[in-house]
Amino acid sequence: MTLDKTILITGGAGFIGSHVVKRFVTQYPNYHVINLDKLTYCGDLENVKEIAHHENYTFIKGDICDTTFLKNVFEEYTPNSVIHLAAESHVDNSIDNPNIFIQTNVIGTCNLLNMANKYGVERFYHVSTDEVYGALGMDDAPFIETTPYDPKSPYSASKAASDHFVRAYGNTFKINYVISNCSNNYGPNQHTEKLIPKVISSILDKNPIPVYGKGDNIRDWLYVEDHAKAIDLIFHNGVSGETYNIGGDCERSNLDLVRILCNEIDFLLNNEDSSTELITFVEDRKGHDFRYAIDCEKVKKDLGWEIDTSFGEGIRNTIEWYIKKLK
Numbered sequence: 001m002t003l004d005k006t007i008l009i010t011g012g013a014g015f016i017g018s019h020v021v022k023r024f025v026t027q028y029p030n031y032h033v034i035n036l037d038k039l040t041y042c043g044d045l046e047n048v049k050e051i052a053h054h055e056n057y058t059f060i061k062g063d064i065c066d067t068t069f070l071k072n073v074f075e076e077y078t079p080n081s082v083i084h085l086a087a088e089s090h091v092d093n094s095i096d097n098p099n100i101f102i103q104t105n106v107i108g109t110c111n112l113l114n115m116a117n118k119y120g121v122e123r124f125y126h127v128s129t130d131e132v133y134g135a136l137g138m139d140d141a142p143f144i145e146t147t148p149y150d151p152k153s154p155y156s157a158s159k160a161a162s163d164h165f166v167r168a169y170g171n172t173f174k175i176n177y178v179i180s181n182c183s184n185n186y187g188p189n190q191h192t193e194k195l196i197p198k199v200i201s202s203i204l205d206k207n208p209i210p211v212y213g214k215g216d217n218i219r220d221w222l223y224v225e226d227h228a229k230a231i232d233l234i235f236h237n238g239v240s241g242e243t244y245n246i247g248g249d250c251e252r253s254n255l256d257l258v259r260i261l262c263n264e265i266d267f268l269l270n271n272e273d274s275s276t277e278l279i280t281f282v283e284d285r286k287g288h289d290f291r292y293a294i295d296c297e298k299v300k301k302d303l304g305w306e307i308d309t310s311f312g313e314g315i316r317n318t319i320e321w322y323i324k325k326l327k
Contacts, residue, residue: 007034008036037086071115084112134149182222225309227246
């Protein structure tokens with residue numbers, strides 16, 4: 001089997017990464033897709049079991065912080081491109097232990113950049129977050145690609161630093177890079193530490209549903225498959241040195257989102273008692289950003305991306321997947 005291109009995807013057993021890996025393996029059979037994942041608590045090979053035996057797919061377990069390991073990977077497989085998703089991503093964990101986030105998100109990214117520079121990688125795609133832009137007030141305009149960085153948590157600071165390093169390597173070493181900054185994702189394969197799967201699992205187990213503060217913090221939600229499609233487009237057609245914001249055009253307060261999930265699950269399971277009774281307000285997160293919102297006109301206009309999955313459809317798909325997995 002002749003393969004035209006070798007793509008190294010980091011974090012490909014995680015939530016977003018698994019959807020990207022499956023998309024590239026199935027839609028581009030002429031690409032050799034290498035899935036490099038450390039398999040921490042939020043990485044699971046079950047997430048990519050559907051494509052595990054495809055001829056154009058290889059899984060490698062390893063740590064992007066291990067430079068000797070990375071050197072061996074690049075020398076053995078000589079990837080043409082890198083799509084970098086591997087990251088520590090849970091804000092609460094970054095508050096408890098910031099150093100892990102510095103190590104993986106900053107040092108790990110720099111290690112990959114060094115390898116990309118040394119081995120002449122043709123494209124380095126860094127997948128980042130909207131949280132690097134800071135927080136918005138209720139009436140503030142959504143983030144755009146030129147919004148100044150103002151990270152508020154150790155997690156977002158580590159991602160902001162990694163974004164800056166990617167741009168610096170592009171300027172200094174002329175690496176062909178693209179960056180995308182995306183809003184909150186939801187869908188199958190997400191770890192239950194995150195809000196939507198935590199709420200679903202709490203309802204299924206009839207446990208209290210923890211909601212920070214008053215639940216009035218606002219997030220923009222995007223179905224993960226639509227994010228994977230955007231990554232596909234940006235990887236193939238994005239202009240070198242450009243940043244693309246990806247959003248769901250779907251702002252919801254945390255409390256409204258939790259109530260939607262309660263009502264949808266109650267309907268699907270024919271629950272007699274309302275799951276909203278399980279909502280429990282807890283002490284707010286330290287430094288909790290009030291609102292995120294993304295203006296994604298650039299990726300729509302320049303690359304033709306559009307959202308395929310409505311919020312209602314995506315939420316229903318997500319709930320049904322977790323019911324099947326957890327019950």
